Amino acid sequence: FSIVNPAFLKMFDLQETSDIKNVNDRNWGEWQVFDEKGKLLEVDEHPVRKAAMTGKTVSNHLVAVRAPSDSKLRWMLISAAPILKPNGQLDAVICTYHDVTERKQAEETLRDSEERFRQLADASFEGLVIHAEGLILDVNKRVTDMLGYDPADLVGKPFWEFIDTNYHD
Numbered sequence: 001f002s003i004v005n006p007a008f009l010k011m012f013d014l015q016e017t018s019d020i021k022n023v024n025d026r027n028w029g030e031w032q033v034f035d036e037k038g039k040l041l042e043v044d045e046h047p048v049r050k051a052a053m054t055g056k057t058v059s060n061h062l063v064a065v066r067a068p069s070d071s072k073l074r075w076m077l078i079s080a081a082p083i084l085k086p087n088g089q090l091d092a093v094i095c096t097y098h099d100v101t102e103r104k105q106a107e108e109t110l111r112d113s114e115e116r117f118r119q120l121a122d123a124s125f126e127g128l129v130i131h132a133e134g135l136i137l138d139v140n141k142r143v144t145d146m147l148g149y150d151p152a153d154l155v156g157k158p159f160w161e162f163i164d165t166n167y168h169d
Contacts, residue, residue, distance in 0.1 A: 011074070011099055012067035030068035038064075051080035052093050062100070075104040131159045 009016060033041045043049055047061035060077045067074075077098040085091045121128050127143035129136055136154050144151055147162060160168055 008097060011097065012065075013070050014067065032066040034064040034066075034073075036062055036064075047078040048080040048093055048095050051082045051095075052090055055082050055084060055088070055090065057081045060098075065097075073101075074099055075101045129154075129159065134159050 004014075008014075033046050035041060035045075041063065044053065047058040047063065050056075051058045058078070058080045060079055063076055063078060064073050065076050066072070077100055078095065079098075080093050080095045082090055083092040083094060121140040122142075124140060124142060127146050128140040129143055130138040136157055136159055139151055139154050144154070147154070154162070
């Protein structure tokens, strides 16, 4: 049997009467769980099932979950800790599901924005240097062409190293 708290039910838009599969049930077909690359996980690859099968704790395993009652994909950090009987057999598994969907969406939005900025910066006819407190954080392709350096040679170095000493002041 499975015991779930109201937060879990709400997270997946489930009712108390919903059939929640436990770790011994091999038919989780209604639930879809994907790894970070979008691969659908087999039942035995699910973090909770892994903890139950191995007797070892699984911590902060990132997966995307689609519940049977919902079409939304939610990103979860799942942790599962097996509770063993004195004889070493599995007694129960305590699981936590931490919804990180908003964080994943924010990361994706930031990645898209950074990619658009990179494309714009590299298309520029001007050399662009991003720096903070005098240290170079990033440069566009035009700067590397003008100076004849690889970006790795510039990033992290003081900006003034690449300025003629006559202009340091």
